[in-house]
Amino acid sequence: MTKYAVDDRSDGSLVVSIGAVPVLTYVYRSGVAQQESPRPYFHPLTTLGGETVTQVRPADHVWHHGLSWALPNVTTAGGATHNFWGGPTYLRDRGYEQLPNNGTVTHRGFTARVASESGVEIEEMLQWTSSDGALLFTEKRRLTVRGADDSWSLLFETVMRNASGETLSLGSPGTEGRENAGYGGLFWRGPHGMEGGEVLAEGGGGMGARGEWLAYSAGAATVVMTDRAQNPRHPTPWFARSDEYAGLCPAPFFSEALDVAAGEKVRFGYTVVIADGASDLGRASVLAAAIDTQKDPS
16 A cells, blocks of 8 residues: 655645655745745655656756746736746847846645545645735645556646736736747756657647647656646647756647636646656556546635
């Protein structure tokens, strides 16, 4: 019988173990600089065999934090843009500029942290505030961890409520006119050892192509991300990099922003599968089928 455990540490992180292996560390209190848009993140994530598959604060993009839910372009009806991704903001006809607009995602408390025979369930409340302290979103987040023979999965679910009092538009550098830069959402940054890996998708895929899942295989590990059918704009476009760095992101705002009216809720859910060893298209497809069917948090 698989043994699951969740350990809440005094440094502001949770560690989830499957058997004797600490496969997931969730840093829910981040002490990074404001220009990195402080937010909770997952690092390290490891395979069941102990291979680390995330990287935090790499020299090329210090605002890349392992695996995290991050939004680069949140725009108000009045035209102000808030950055919950980190680093500079891309604006149409201006390019990237480092602006005083990096927001913060703050942990407000856990409502559940349960390890059972079937896995680990975590529920968390958060709030999103602009650089000047204005509340833009409240969020309820649920994390579910389950193991398999040679892999394990993280189900990431979020419900975000627009608390700003005006319509907010979720976009990306892609919606601002930068080609093939539609990143935004649940972004995975891999370690240097996974650079140059193979991106696998049913039908070939490619930057901006839509699909229910995308996989990244390199050496000792495979990472698969799946888009749940309940998500806005399912199946999602995808953002993927393997040459400059290892990166993967379901990108629902790749080329078209998503408006969220005042008081409205928007829901997203993704499964991330972490497996030992390299994969071909067939194995990646099997791993992608390990989709949790739980309902979104209300």
